[in-house]
Structure formats: structure tokens, C-alpha cells
Amino acid sequence: xxxxxxxxxxxxxxxxxxxxxxxxxxxxxxxxxxxxxxxxxxxxxxxxxxxxxxxxxxxxxxxxxxxxxxxxxxxxxxxxxxxxxxxxxxxxxxxxxxxxxxxxxxxxxxxxxxxxxxxxxxxxxxxxxxxxxxxxxxxxxxxxxxxxxxxxxxxxxxxxxxxxxxxxxxxxxxxxxxxxxxxxxxxxxxxxxxxxxxxxxxxxxxxxxxxxxxxxxxxxxxxxxxxxxxxxxxxxxxxxxxxxxxxxxxxxxxxxxxxxxxxxxxx
Numbered sequence: 001x002x003x004x005x006x007x008x009x010x011x012x013x014x015x016x017x018x019x020x021x022x023x024x025x026x027x028x029x030x031x032x033x034x035x036x037x038x039x040x041x042x043x044x045x046x047x048x049x050x051x052x053x054x055x056x057x058x059x060x061x062x063x064x065x066x067x068x069x070x071x072x073x074x075x076x077x078x079x080x081x082x083x084x085x086x087x088x089x090x091x092x093x094x095x096x097x098x099x100x101x102x103x104x105x106x107x108x109x110x111x112x113x114x115x116x117x118x119x120x121x122x123x124x125x126x127x128x129x130x131x132x133x134x135x136x137x138x139x140x141x142x143x144x145x146x147x148x149x150x151x152x153x154x155x156x157x158x159x160x161x162x163x164x165x166x167x168x169x170x171x172x173x174x175x176x177x178x179x180x181x182x183x184x185x186x187x188x189x190x191x192x193x194x195x196x197x198x199x200x201x202x203x204x205x206x207x208x209x210x211x212x213x214x215x216x217x218x219x220x221x222x223x224x225x226x227x228x229x230x231x232x233x234x235x236x237x238x239x240x241x242x243x244x245x246x247x248x249x250x251x252x253x254x255x256x257x258x259x260x261x262x263x264x265x266x267x
Contacts, residue, residue, distance in 0.1 A: 002190075063159060161193075
């Protein structure tokens, strides 16, 4: 579903690359967290996937499309296969919940029957059927984010990108939102979530891809937000060097770690 091959991204006013030789693959049907401190490169990855920016070098393939080769007129077609959820919801304030979700289908040229069928069905998935006629200002933050997820989901994307989706929410609501994203993933949608919410990552364990200074420093299945410290791993593993290396994972790697690959789900 997503493949980065030796991707470098530099900006004219910054001598340090935003991304520095990224190699990673996320197969169809997987849920992965993208973690790292501010400035680590998470936002750059999202912009490249949306084709809002181009890599300086390297190759990016998303849903079978080579983003380094597609023409500008092909970008809208690419984005139809992508759903995006942002931290700040980005709802239309003068439209109801149902109208916000339907708006996406109208832009895509969907017929009236399609809108009437898919909007209620999608609101049911995110648990908002009873709030279809409410306006955004009448909703809680968690409810607004559910509307944003419904709007991303209604076009049935193959890939859902979530860029800090819990950044404006309290811990309990954040957990509910990520559980919803997990349910969407279990139904077959690939999910990549950029986040700095350590409690969520530690509670709902999925693949963790950690960036630091534009490089992947850890790629771990069912990982925590941070790799265990070597001294903790040594106590857990009886002091053997192999146990320390296994528990501390890529925190001890130098350069680029080998990419963990999981068999792709059936299309």
C-alpha cells in the first residue's frame, strides 16, 4: 500500500534534510503508528503521501501509483483512494453533520442515491446516527473528530491517513477515537497514524515506525511509544547481550534499520 525507497526531502532554507534516505513498506491492511519528536519528519511523510510535495530524490508508491511519476492532473484520482483526518477537524461550520459527510461525495460527483445510502451507513459506523442534523458547534471535540473520520471514510478509501487525530482531545476521548480507527482497520482499510500521544500507542499496540532527524530509527511490531532502555531490558532478559539487543530493538541501531515486512492482506 505504501512504499518509500531511499526517499530524501530537503528544503532550500534548511541545511539538514527533512527526510534522509527513508526505506519503509506498509502493506495493505496494516495499522501503523508514525512517531517521533517535533521536527522528526512525520509531517513531511504525510505531505509526500498526499502529493502536496515531491521528494528531492527516491521513489514513493501509494496504492500502486508511483508518486514521483504521476502528473498533476492524476493527483485528484490518487486522493480519491486516500482518506485524511487532521488534528483540527476542518469541518464546514455552516453544514450539518450529514451535510459535512455528504459534501465529499458531492465533490466526487456521486449520485443522489449513493449519497442517501452511504452517508447514513457511514455515520452509523462512527456512532453518530443520532447527531446527523447537528452543526459542528453543537458537538464535543470527540464528536467533531468522528465526523471528520466519517467524512474521510465515506468515499471508501483504501488508505486512511490520520495526522495527530487526538492532538486536541482529552485522554479518554483519544482512546475512543483510536479504537474507532482500529475497527476501521479491521474492516480492511490500511491506517497510518502520525502521533506524539504515547499513552495511546502504549495502550493500543500496533506497528511503530519511529523517526528521528529524518531517519527511521525503529520499526517494531506491537511496539511501545519508546523502546525499552538497555538497563531495563538487561534486567528482564537476565543480563545476556542477546536479550538486551532484542528488548531494546532499534534504539541501538545505527543508520537505517531493516524494514519489518508483514504479508499483505488480500485485496
